[in-house]
Amino acid sequence: MSTRADELRANLEQVQERIEKACQAAGRGRDEVTLVAITKTFPISDVRALAALGVTDVGENREQELKAKAPDCPDLSWHFVGQLQSKKARSVVRYASVVHSVDRDSLVDALSKAAVAEAKTVRCLIQVSLAAYGSADAASGAIRGGVEPSAVPALATRIAAAEGLELGGVMAVAPLGSDPDEAFAGLRDVASRLRSEHPGADWISAGMTGDLEAAIKHGATHVRLGRALLGTRTPLG
Numbered sequence: 001m002s003t004r005a006d007e008l009r010a011n012l013e014q015v016q017e018r019i020e021k022a023c024q025a026a027g028r029g030r031d032e033v034t035l036v037a038i039t040k041t042f043p044i045s046d047v048r049a050l051a052a053l054g055v056t057d058v059g060e061n062r063e064q065e066l067k068a069k070a071p072d073c074p075d076l077s078w079h080f081v082g083q084l085q086s087k088k089a090r091s092v093v094r095y096a097s098v099v100h101s102v103d104r105d106s107l108v109d110a111l112s113k114a115a116v117a118e119a120k121t122v123r124c125l126i127q128v129s130l131a132a133y134g135s136a137d138a139a140s141g142a143i144r145g146g147v148e149p150s151a152v153p154a155l156a157t158r159i160a161a162a163e164g165l166e167l168g169g170v171m172a173v174a175p176l177g178s179d180p181d182e183a184f185a186g187l188r189d190v191a192s193r194l195r196s197e198h199p200g201a202d203w204i205s206a207g208m209t210g211d212l213e214a215a216i217k218h219g220a221t222h223v224r225l226g227r228a229l230l231g232t233r234t235p236l237g
């Protein structure tokens with residue numbers, strides 16, 4: 001067994017423990033939360049090692065990396081979690097079964113067209129901006145993307161009506177300088193309003209390495225973990 005595989009195994013054990021504890025503290029079952037390993041910048045050998053350790057769901061934030069890695073591990077569920085240009089929709093749909101970052105009508109239309117062309121059903125999460133919970137000067141929270149909570153119902157209607165797409169729920173990133181507890185409580189409200197109109201849209205994708213406990217406390221069904229599993233990233237050029 002190589003050193004890297006040992007390291008990944010140890011990281012995964014720690015992460016599973018964190019998730020388990022957070023579920024217990026929230027009075028939730030461990031089976032209510034899915035771990036999505038965010039493998040961006042890390043090699044396919046790491047993806048294979050995680051799969052061998054039982055990880056079933058992996059995510060990427062760039063189309064180029066997704067299409068480079070996904071064909072090597074077709075048995076995994078691939079999630080796309082990054083900003084997506086409409087012209088890359090076809091490629092993303094080819095490899096990913098879930099897109100967490102749907103944030104505009106034109107992207108819904110492009111994803112729908114791509115899903116029909118690929119004869120697939122793609123689960124779409126609406127990325128919600130929690131910028132309102134960030135500090136004022138982190139209005140750069142806009143960089144983190146997503147639609148304002150007030151725009152969620154209209155986008156949801158469009159996804160629900162789109163051929164080849166399935167409305168799955170919401171996704172968010174806690175803004176820099178925010179209290180993740182408040183931000184994710186806000187997200188939970190957005191999610192419950194959405195669910196009252198679309199009962200099947202029951203996923204809440206929230207929680208990263210730094211804030212998974214707060215996310216699970218507020219109902220996250222999918223936590224997206226990179227660094228906690230794989231270590232520090234070296235930024236791509």
Ligand SMILES: *Cc1c(COP(=O)(O)O)cnc(C)c1O
Pocket residue numbers: 038040061081082173208209210224225226227228
């Ligand atoms: C990179 C990334 C993550 C993982 O973040 P970590 O802090 O490494 O756990 C989660 N979600 C999105 C959208 C990301 O781009």
